[in-house]
Amino acid sequence: MAELLIKRLCIVGVGLIGGSLARALREAGVVTEIIGTGRNIENLKKAVALGVIDSYEEDLARAVKGADVVVVAVPLGAMEAVFKTIAPHLDEHAILTDVGSAKGSVVKAAENAFGSLPVNLVPGHPIAGTEQSGVEASFAELYNERRIIITPTSVSDAQAIARVRAMWEACGAEVVEMNVEHHDEVLAATSHLPHMLAYTLVDTLARMDDSQEIFDYAAGGFRDFTRIASSDPQMWNDICLANHDALVVMLERFSADLKDLSNAVQRNDGDYLKEMFTRAKQARDAFCNK
Amino acid sequence: MAELLIKRLCIVGVGLIGGSLARALREAGVVTEIIGTGRNIENLKKAVALGVIDSYEEDLARAVKGADVVVVAVPLGAMEAVFKTIAPHLDEHAILTDVGSAKGSVVKAAENAFGSLPVNLVPGHPIAGTEQSGVEASFAELYNERRIIITPTSVSDAQAIARVRAMWEACGAEVVEMNVEHHDEVLAATSHLPHMLAYTLVDTLARMDDSQEIFDYAAGGFRDFTRIASSDPQMWNDICLANHDALVVMLERFSADLKDLSNAVQRNDGDYLKEMFTRAKQARDAFCNK
Numbered sequence: 001m002a003e004l005l006i007k008r009l010c011i012v013g014v015g016l017i018g019g020s021l022a023r024a025l026r027e028a029g030v031v032t033e034i035i036g037t038g039r040n041i042e043n044l045k046k047a048v049a050l051g052v053i054d055s056y057e058e059d060l061a062r063a064v065k066g067a068d069v070v071v072v073a074v075p076l077g078a079m080e081a082v083f084k085t086i087a088p089h090l091d092e093h094a095i096l097t098d099v100g101s102a103k104g105s106v107v108k109a110a111e112n113a114f115g116s117l118p119v120n121l122v123p124g125h126p127i128a129g130t131e132q133s134g135v136e137a138s139f140a141e142l143y144n145e146r147r148i149i150i151t152p153t154s155v156s157d158a159q160a161i162a163r164v165r166a167m168w169e170a171c172g173a174e175v176v177e178m179n180v181e182h183h184d185e186v187l188a189a190t191s192h193l194p195h196m197l198a199y200t201l202v203d204t205l206a207r208m209d210d211s212q213e214i215f216d217y218a219a220g221g222f223r224d225f226t227r228i229a230s231s232d233p234q235m236w237n238d239i240c241l242a243n244h245d246a247l248v249v250m251l252e253r254f255s256a257d258l259k260d261l262s263n264a265v266q267r268n269d270g271d272y273l274k275e276m277f278t279r280a281k282q283a284r285d286a287f288c289n290k
Numbered sequence: 291m292a293e294l295l296i297k298r299l300c301i302v303g304v305g306l307i308g309g310s311l312a313r314a315l316r317e318a319g320v321v322t323e324i325i326g327t328g329r330n331i332e333n334l335k336k337a338v339a340l341g342v343i344d345s346y347e348e349d350l351a352r353a354v355k356g357a358d359v360v361v362v363a364v365p366l367g368a369m370e371a372v373f374k375t376i377a378p379h380l381d382e383h384a385i386l387t388d389v390g391s392a393k394g395s396v397v398k399a400a401e402n403a404f405g406s407l408p409v410n411l412v413p414g415h416p417i418a419g420t421e422q423s424g425v426e427a428s429f430a431e432l433y434n435e436r437r438i439i440i441t442p443t444s445v446s447d448a449q450a451i452a453r454v455r456a457m458w459e460a461c462g463a464e465v466v467e468m469n470v471e472h473h474d475e476v477l478a479a480t481s482h483l484p485h486m487l488a489y490t491l492v493d494t495l496a497r498m499d500d501s502q503e504i505f506d507y508a509a510g511g512f513r514d515f516t517r518i519a520s521s522d523p524q525m526w527n528d529i530c531l532a533n534h535d536a537l538v539v540m541l542e543r544f545s546a547d548l549k550d551l552s553n554a555v556q557r558n559d560g561d562y563l564k565e566m567f568t569r570a571k572q573a574r575d576a577f578c579n580k
Contacts, residue, residue, distance in 0.1 A: 127507060128509070146509075147507065147509075186500075186503065186507050189495050189498065189504050190495070190504055190505075190507055190508040190509070190512050191508075191509065191511065191512065194512055194516075195511075196551060197491065197515075197548070198570075199551075199566065199567050199571075200544065200551055200566075201483070201484060201487065202570040202571075202574045203570040204543055205480070206569065206570065206573035208479065210472075210476075213476065214476055214479050214480055215480070215573070215576075215577040217439070219417045219418070219437075221484065221485075221517065222480050222481065222484055224514040224517050224518070225488065225515055225518060226484075226574050227511065227514050227515075228511045228515060229574045230571055230578070231571070232571075233563075233564050236563070236567050237564045237567060240555050244556075244558065247555055248552070251552040251555065253494055254490065254494050254548075255545065255548060257490050257493065258490050258541070258544075261490055261541075262538070262541040262542070262545065265486075265530050265534065265537055265538060265541065266534075266538055268531055270527050270531060273523075273526070273527045273530050273531075274523050274524065276493055277527060278523040279493055279496065280488075280489040280490075280492040280493040280496065281489075281519060281521070281522075283492050283493070283496035283501070283505075284492045284516050284520050285520055286505075287505040288513060288520070
């Protein structure tokens, strides 16, 4: 772990994800100094008060100066603007990573901002989080035994990859590598599509005439099913726009399958229903009992 | 509670729902004798061994004889056959209720079986359950502080309604009355539609080429979201067929809304997305913080 030691870590966007990373790295004793930056000064002051960061710097360009590792933990929609602002000010050897839920858009944003892909850029995505947001919700154990997907680009430097990997491993996470396109397809399937379904279901019901009564009779299963519809709307707007292509494919695939099911219900096709429910239950039980 | 005392309770189908009712009524001290009946003798023997019922009777017609309360807790698809078998053998004053997740089909089954609706029939539906099934999974607290919807018919006798209400209240439940059609609409929205979405999502993903890897990267949100896809396929087949009309309406409504969302994603309409996600989050948070 000795070679990991981060002298000056700059976290751009000190919320649940950035804040938890700061806490975990500090607890692991692998970072000397943590500078926070972001648009919300009150939030940065809170992060200092909570001991999550050592200090904050309002000016993004100044914040990244002298940092050996820069983690960009801002919404996907703000990624390119952040890259553009920091590009001229990053140290030559500074390692740059992010925590965005879609990776193709981050790579494109970096290309646009830097002119060409920086060799020290190693995009990443922690498969962790809660429905909470903000630095108050951050905690050091968030990444413990969770998966982090890193998606090195074709030009990512081997040492930079190793450093980003070691950073997340110091937080107790399991790090896996995936290519950018595959990451975006997998996440569209397991996370982005389910969020679209949960948001749509709640909205469909909320717009019904007797919505209040309908929600009154919703039981525990409904609560679990719709939990993800309490996630941050701005973040999910950004994810939809950023992972547009893969999400559209999954929405179309799901809609076609739901249409098939609706048709089976319509024609009272018990054979179809039993077979499909059984197949789904088996897949779900197998996935959950691992 | 004195007037509730059930002298001889007959439970047709001693599984999670019927077994938990037996346990709760016994614990409340409001029942003298509990007879179980059903198709699976091994299960009935287990129910006796577990102390859930006092004895079992293989023959359905004999089982209901002399019972002052008969609770039919069989799958919706078996309801009419059970009603037909017991119709000639029920005591004149015996109260008849059920626990089916759809109510229109139960009323129709009773009409078919009895010739006309019995005045002592008070259909019911406990909004409680787990993804488990079988008498081993039953427990006395299942209905504690849960809602029970009873749907008296136009001919239901006032005293019969009061007895069924008192029975569930003795289990710690809150009993509400609703008309049959409204029950079926509310349940289609809050339970039947979400189950269809969870089953379809899991099946859509399971049939993808890289399904194993896709499930590997599914995080906690996905697990919660798909929990209900582990429910019993036969039971859900029955529910789809039984609540056909209301479910078809909800499937169409949801599909139209999902299509609108897909179109918004397709054209990168951030205004639409943010507005919809915000509306859904507010509805969900309001519903959950009650």
